[in-house]
Amino acid sequence: xxxxxxxxxxxxxxxxxxxxxxxxxxxxxxxxxxxxxxxxxxxxxxxxxxxxxxxxxxxxxxxxxxxxxxxxxxxxxxxxxxxxxxxxxxxxxxxxxxxxxxxxxxxxxxxxxxxxxxxxxxxxxxxxxxxxxxxxxxxxxxxxxxxxxxxxxxxxxxxxxxxxxxxxxxxxxxxxxxxxxxxxxxxxxxxxxxxxxxxxxxxxxxxxxxxxxxxxxxxxxxxxxxxxxxxxxxxxxxxxxxxxxxxxxxxxxxxxxxxxxxxxxxxxxxxxxxxxxxxxxxxxxxxxxxxxxxxxxxxxxxxxxxxxxxxxxxxxxxxxxxxxxxxxxxxxxxxxxxxxxxxxxxxxxxxxxxxxxx
Amino acid sequence: xxxxxxxxxxxxxxxxxxxxxxxxxxxxxxxxxxxxxxxxxxxxxxxxxxxxxxxxxxxxxxxxxxxxxxxxxxxxxxxxxxxxxxxxxxxxxxxxxxxxxxxxxxxxxxxxxxxxxxxxxxxxxxxxxxxxxxxxxxxxxxxxxxxxxxxxxxxxxxxxxxxxxxxxxxxxxxxxxxxxxxxxxxxxxxxxxxxxxxxxxxxxxxxxxxxxxxxxxxxxxxxxxxxxxxxxxxxxxxxxxxxxxxxxxxxxxxxxxxxxxxxxxxxxxxx
Numbered sequence: 001x002x003x004x005x006x007x008x009x010x011x012x013x014x015x016x017x018x019x020x021x022x023x024x025x026x027x028x029x030x031x032x033x034x035x036x037x038x039x040x041x042x043x044x045x046x047x048x049x050x051x052x053x054x055x056x057x058x059x060x061x062x063x064x065x066x067x068x069x070x071x072x073x074x075x076x077x078x079x080x081x082x083x084x085x086x087x088x089x090x091x092x093x094x095x096x097x098x099x100x101x102x103x104x105x106x107x108x109x110x111x112x113x114x115x116x117x118x119x120x121x122x123x124x125x126x127x128x129x130x131x132x133x134x135x136x137x138x139x140x141x142x143x144x145x146x147x148x149x150x151x152x153x154x155x156x157x158x159x160x161x162x163x164x165x166x167x168x169x170x171x172x173x174x175x176x177x178x179x180x181x182x183x184x185x186x187x188x189x190x191x192x193x194x195x196x197x198x199x200x201x202x203x204x205x206x207x208x209x210x211x212x213x214x215x216x217x218x219x220x221x222x223x224x225x226x227x228x229x230x231x232x233x234x235x236x237x238x239x240x241x242x243x244x245x246x247x248x249x250x251x252x253x254x255x256x257x258x259x260x261x262x263x264x265x266x267x268x269x270x271x272x273x274x275x276x277x278x279x280x281x282x283x284x285x286x287x288x289x290x291x292x293x294x295x296x297x298x299x300x301x302x303x304x305x306x307x308x309x310x311x312x313x314x315x316x317x318x319x320x321x322x323x324x325x326x327x328x329x330x331x332x333x334x335x336x337x338x339x340x341x342x343x344x345x346x347x348x349x350x351x352x353x354x355x356x357x358x
Numbered sequence: 359x360x361x362x363x364x365x366x367x368x369x370x371x372x373x374x375x376x377x378x379x380x381x382x383x384x385x386x387x388x389x390x391x392x393x394x395x396x397x398x399x400x401x402x403x404x405x406x407x408x409x410x411x412x413x414x415x416x417x418x419x420x421x422x423x424x425x426x427x428x429x430x431x432x433x434x435x436x437x438x439x440x441x442x443x444x445x446x447x448x449x450x451x452x453x454x455x456x457x458x459x460x461x462x463x464x465x466x467x468x469x470x471x472x473x474x475x476x477x478x479x480x481x482x483x484x485x486x487x488x489x490x491x492x493x494x495x496x497x498x499x500x501x502x503x504x505x506x507x508x509x510x511x512x513x514x515x516x517x518x519x520x521x522x523x524x525x526x527x528x529x530x531x532x533x534x535x536x537x538x539x540x541x542x543x544x545x546x547x548x549x550x551x552x553x554x555x556x557x558x559x560x561x562x563x564x565x566x567x568x569x570x571x572x573x574x575x576x577x578x579x580x581x582x583x584x585x586x587x588x589x590x591x592x593x594x595x596x597x598x599x600x601x602x603x604x605x606x607x608x609x610x611x612x613x614x615x616x617x618x619x620x621x622x623x624x625x626x627x628x629x
Binding site for chain 1: 521523524526527528529530531532533534541542545546
């Protein structure tokens with residue numbers, strides 16, 4: 001099932017604008033709470049009406065301001081699951097799942113088939129209050145899938161669960177997507193969840209879609225300082241563009257010349273730019289500095305997170321202050337705990353130059 | 359040591375206050391029962407025709423009033439809980455107004471609107487020959503005006519407790535607004551709706567001031583139990599008559615309350 005979304009609206013205090021699509025894949029809507037992610041799902045489901053735009057599910061326009069089309073949520077056939085799940089408390093699990101199905105001899109059969117598919121085949125007679133968090137989650141998913149929805153809209157469905165359960169359910173979701181041929185629009189503010197689930201990511205901030213692209217591109221080639229910050233890029237340094245060619249861009253950052261990955265857009269030399277460097281891409285080396293993109297620095301501060309260590313590096317000469325992330329094993333092998341002075345290397349392919357956005 | 363002593367003192371004070379308060383509520387009932395037992399004619403009075411007429415009128419008018427309050431009040435409560443519209447806070451305030459309004463004022467207000475010289479009452483009488491004031495209809499109107507806000511308030515609070523996500527999910531599952539309300543929202547607000555109904559019914563049963571002014575005090579037609587009690591007290595029967603009638607009303611109220619408890623404890627949904 002495909003989704004094409006292109007909408008403008010005024011939502012509370014901010015102007016909303018976004019355009020993206022889904023082609024039998026998981027699109028993660030990512031951003032802080034209040035960024036416009038949940039509103040997007042409500043536009044798709046028909047629970048809120050945009051000012052202008054067009055929403056097409058499959059080959060059916062469910063909203064089109066030019067042609068005056070606005071189908072009610074009842075006719076859009078989306079599977080909508082919210083964080084609170086909203087399981088009807090006075091009904092059993094089976095009654096919840098059957099709620100959206102028309103009466104008939106095949107109703108019970110369909111309900112049982114859905115429950116078996118999600119591993120809750122034995123729980124049909126139980127009330128939601130007597131089920132565990134993971135079981136409730138599955139009932140909610142089964143209910144959303146019951147009407148043969150091929151487009152699932154999931155609004156932070158796993159945030160109330162503990163980590164191990166979340167991992168299981170995420171895998172199950174990916175399995176369902178493949179076996180049922182679903183498109184899934186998944187809202188989350190969890191970076192790791194976004195990374196795990198997404199085929200493509202839409203980054204939202206203050207009601208605007210800042211970037212919509214493949215997961216790799218969004219994480220490695222953010223379009224702006226804001227997207228870089230939202231997607232967990234540890235270092236965004238201001239610099240001045242010195243020269244650019246098809247293969248590389250030279251940028252001066254705090255007096256240090258750095259060769260960076262090429263930009264999609266050509267900018268004139270002298271332009272102020274931002275350079276995004278992910279913390280885990282910063283390389284620590286022993287020995288004297290030498291070669292391009294190296295400089296010496298001192299560990300000023302460090303934080304241990306168990307599996308990784310975060311170091312704050314202070315340059316000895318010209319060069320930027322950086323945050324570096326290093327895994328526990330190399331941290332021990334290199335004996336970072338006792339050595340304070342390092343040569344820092346920044347591989348050109350990991351330096352992403354962005355035009356300055358005001 | 360010091361702290362223990364102050365704690366004990368505080369506890370004693372709390373218990374003492376509670377005991378005094380409880381006594382204040384229990385003594386009047388004790389007095390009522392003691393008077394009734396001491397007086398030989400209580401049973402006789404309680405079975406008289408006046409009481410039978412007043413009780414019957416009270417029962418059926420209060421139930422009709424409750425039905426009207428539920429029929430019109432439920433949509434209003436649901437709208438107040440869910441919708442946003444201009445002037446909402448004004449509507450909100452007007453719904454609450456009769457709760458703080460003295461019933462006698464409500465009676466006078468009803469008279470000026472629906473009485474023979476009233477805003478709507480005069481044209482109604484001139485063109486349709488319809489008189490509302492001092493009829494059984496007036497009894498019901500007075501009860502609805504005074505009691506319905508209690509139901510609307512409770513129902514609104516009940517709907518507020520139900521997360522709007524339930525409606526959203528139900529709509530995406532193809533359920534109409536009507537089906538969503540009756541199958542998803544109302545069952546969850548059920549206990550609050552029931553509590554509102556009891557409040558509303560009890561208020562209607564006890565209605566005196568507005569009824570007296572707008573409907574008058576005619577036996578069999580507008581004389582409900584509270585009015586009959588006042589008349590007995592001021593008339594030939596005196597205090598012992600008032601005691602007998604009060605006991606009847608008290609007994610009916612108790613029976614209804616117990617029945618209500620029984621029914622709602624069965625209805626309650628494990629959340």
